Amino acid sequence: MNYQMIENVYLTHHKERTLAHVKEVAETAVRLVERYGLDMEKTRLAALLHDISVVMTPREMHALAVARGMDIDPAEEKYPFLLHQRMSKMIAEEKFDIHDPEILSAIECHTTLKKHAGMYDKVIFLSDKLSWDQQGVPPYYDRVMEKLEESLDAACFEFIDYQFENNLLLMPHQWIKEAYADLRPPMCADMADIAALTQLRLKYLQEDLGKMDEDTQARLMIDLPLYFEKHLNRDIFCYLIREQGEAVACAFLLVTEKPANPMFITGKCGTVMNVYTEPAYRKRGYGKKVMDALLQDAKNMQLSYVELKSTEAGYLLYRAVGFEDDVPQYHLMKWYNR
Numbered sequence: 499m500n501y502q503m504i505e506n507v508y509l510t511h512h513k514e515r516t517l518a519h520v521k522e523v524a525e526t527a528v529r530l531v532e533r534y535g536l537d538m539e540k541t542r543l544a545a546l547l548h549d550i551s552v553v554m555t556p557r558e559m560h561a562l563a564v565a566r567g568m569d570i571d572p573a574e575e576k577y578p579f580l581l582h583q584r585m586s587k588m589i590a591e592e593k594f595d596i597h598d599p600e601i602l603s604a605i606e607c608h609t610t611l612k613k614h615a616g617m618y619d620k621v622i623f624l625s626d627k628l629s630w631d632q633q634g635v636p637p638y639y640d641r642v643m644e645k646l647e648e649s650l651d652a653a654c655f656e657f658i659d660y661q662f663e664n665n666l667l668l669m670p671h672q673w674i675k676e677a678y679a680d681l682r683p684p685m686c687a688d689m690a691d692i693a694a695l696t697q698l699r700l701k702y703l704q705e706d707l708g709k710m711d712e713d714t715q716a717r718l719m720i721d722l723p724l725y726f727e728k729h730l731n732r733d734i735f736c737y738l739i740r741e742q743g744e745a746v747a748c749a750f751l752l753v754t755e756k757p758a759n760p761m762f763i764t765g766k767c768g769t770v771m772n773v774y775t776e777p778a779y780r781k782r783g784y785g786k787k788v789m790d791a792l793l794q795d796a797k798n799m800q801l802s803y804v805e806l807k808s809t810e811a812g813y814l815l816y817r818a819v820g821f822e823d824d825v826p827q828y829h830l831m832k833w834y835n836r
């Protein structure tokens with residue numbers, strides 16, 4: 499692809515300012531991808547083309563979206579300029595013969611991002627925000643750059659969080675809401691979360707064991723908060739995902755220290771418990787997220803291994819985060835204090 503052809507489109511439409519902006523985005527993006535080993539050419543193309551629809555007015559964008567029978571988000575209906583990301587994709591595909599799905603995807607969501615965003619999507623999204631076309635340094639610049647040291651996901655979340663926090667999105671596009679939920683990092687629960695942990699434990703137990711009688715439930719509601727007060731962040735660590743302040747997914751990691759042996763040389767082992775997502779929040783990858791956070795902490799705490807008992811429903815998730823089948827060499831036995 500001849501970059502000059504792209505530049506000429508901006509120039510013939512007297513969009514010198516946008517051209518300067520997309521070139522700056524390309525430079526930022528190329529610097530970013532060096533860290534992640536992505537393709538420079540693809541990144542540069544996506545960056546240079548991301549605002550190519552500047553040649554259209556918002557009214558023309560809306561008319562074309564209607565003519566093409568595109569699903570129009572309520573936010574795009576109210577602010578047709580938001581369609582410019584999807585229009586740029588259309589121009590890239592139809593006028594510049596770009597068919598690489600990663601390039602097209604990155605152009606298509608450079609303003610709002612979207613759920614399950616790929617690496618190129620995130621790089622172009624962030625580069626666009628970091629190379630803004632207004633005077634001075636963006637007010638979110640430092641906090642996004644700081645998060646970038648951690649990960650692309652953390653930086654993307656930080657920018658979206660900044661927008662929601664400051665009410666900058668009067669009518670958020672569905673895609674940005676989904677990206678926000680998708681990128682939200684799990685947090686490690688503290689004492690302020692004991693009521694939420696108790697509820698999630700009860701819900702998990704009821705789903706796992708069936709409805710419990712009122713006496714048992716009443717007893718657990720007293721005992722569980724006492725347990726968490728005594729053990730939380732000492733020998734049990736709980737990972738939570740919140741949506742609008744509500745804890746909706748969790749996983750617990752129980753850490754036990756035993757006399758070391760060659761199989762657990764650090765003497766410290768983990769047991770996964772209570773992996774649970776509220777029914778309305780399933781199929782969003784929250785189970786994987788809390789498990790990833792839990793296993794990262796397990797590494798940091800130098801646990802020799804982490805074990806769990808999986809239901810059929812959870813098996814594929816645990817395989818996906820690295821668990822393997824364990825063949826017991828011994829008889830599993832238990833003594834009950836009856």
Ligand SMILES: [Fe+2]
Binds near residue numbers: 548549582583608609
């Ligand atoms: Fe844009």
Ligand SMILES: [Fe+2]
Binds near residue numbers: 548549
């Ligand atoms: Fe842009």
